[in-house]
Structures are given as structure tokens and as C-alpha cells.
Amino acid sequence: MHLKLFVLSASSVVLWLIPLSALDKTLDIHKALQGVSLTAAIACAVTAGNIARKQAEQNEIEEIKTRAITADVVDEIATSAYISQQQRQQEAEQILSGQPEREEAVEALKRAWLLDCKEPSEPVTEPLNQPHDNALTVDEERFTNLNLTKNQAIELIQKMRSELNQTQTIEKLWECKKGGSEAWKRAYAQFKSLMEEGG
């Protein structure tokens, strides 16, 4: 493409200057040749100009593409750097704030445990006591792993709910992890029924 461009440019100048200077203007044949060569020179110059214009436009497009790719790469690097910095910051914040949260949870559990694990004065209402084998009591439904009665369970849940959320409360009282396990489903159902009855 470049060779064609330069050949056309050079030929246009040659076809313009050489016939005008070398040929005689008084002779008709020479004059005709001059006219033909000038016309051909114009054609060559215009063609070369068009080729150069297209080439210049392509070069501009390539330059824009290169600039866009460079900008994309720079943006990607900056974004990844920003994200990794955010992640590091979040991890650091979690590490810094993790200890007090655990301590708070432990405190809440301790308080809940102390509140509900006091020995009651009357053994009949003791929730943790197993019913006597020879006692003539009606089998009352028991809740949670602490084997609490309904009212005790509701009371304990209400106290714990001021410190813990629903999932934490269930996990602590029924000693099961959240998920699709049968224990969790049963615990959740019990918890729901207790909450409905407890208001």
C-alpha cells in the first residue's frame, strides 16, 4: 500500500513537470501529449491522496483502539487493586471486631444460663428434673435439650431473644446447627410454636 502510494505520488509529479518542460508547446502532438499527461497526473495525485486519507483514518482508528485497550487494562488493574484493598480492610475489621463479638455472645449465654439454671425451691416445678418414675403426673411436653416445660422454654427464649437472634437462640437451646437436618427442622418447629403461644 505504501509502495503504491509513493509510486502514484511520484508519477503525478513526473507527469506534471516532465511533459511541460520537455515537450514543445507549438507542436500539436506535443500539446496533446501534455494534456493527456496532465490529466493522468491529476488522476494519480487524487488516487494517492485518497489512499493516504484511508491510511490516515485507519491509523487513527488503531490509535484509538490502542488507547482504549490501555485504558481498559489500567482500569482493570485499578479495580482489582481497589477490591483487594477492600477485602484486606474487611478482613482486618473482622479480626479487630471479632473478639468483642465472641465475648458478647459468651456473656449473653452465661447470663441466659444463670437465669434459667437456678435451682428452684420446689422440685415439682424444676424443669431439669426428670419426672419420678412413681409420680402420678401427666406427661407434659418438654422443649429444648434442657427438657424445659412450655412456659419455661417461652420465658427463656424471651430472655435470650434480647441478646441473641432467632438462629442463635435455636442453636444454643436445641444444640443443633442451622441447615436442613431433621434436628434443626424439629427445633425450628418447636421454636415457632413456642413463639406463637408466647406472643
Place this chain on the structure above:
Amino acid sequence: MRAIHLANYFVAGCIAFSLLGWVASLHPIAFRAVLCLLAAIAISWGLGWLLDFSLSKLLNISVADLQALLISGLAMLLIGLGVFLCT
């Protein structure tokens, strides 16, 4: 590449004015016709300078570009006719 593109168009303009001189040398009537054409070009050129701001808006180019076009047109005319007359 842009300079080559502009230079080629400039050379094409110069050759066009040489061709105009060649046409003028063919016959006295052609000479008069070319003189009329040159007069019209001269008037247009002068009006182009006078109305450069309006023309630049009309052609959607900057005033500087229009002035560059006018100057290069004059240069093409001088070079083209000069080459034809001096050879």
C-alpha cells in the same frame, strides 16, 4: 500519513491549474473562458475571506481551516500557472 494525503491533494490542485493554463493555450476563446473562470475564482476567493465566519458555519469547519483552504487555493493557483507559464 495525513501530511502525504494533504500534499497529494495540493499537488492535484496545482496540476489542475496547469491543466487550466494548457486549456487556455489551445484557443483564444478557451483563453477568454479560462480568464472568466479565473475571475470567478478570484471573486469567490475574496468573498471567502469576507464571509469566512458564515462560510465556516455553513461548511461545518473551523475558521482557521477555511482560511488555510483559501491560502492553499491561492498557492495552488500561483504554483500551477507559474509552472505552466515558466516551462
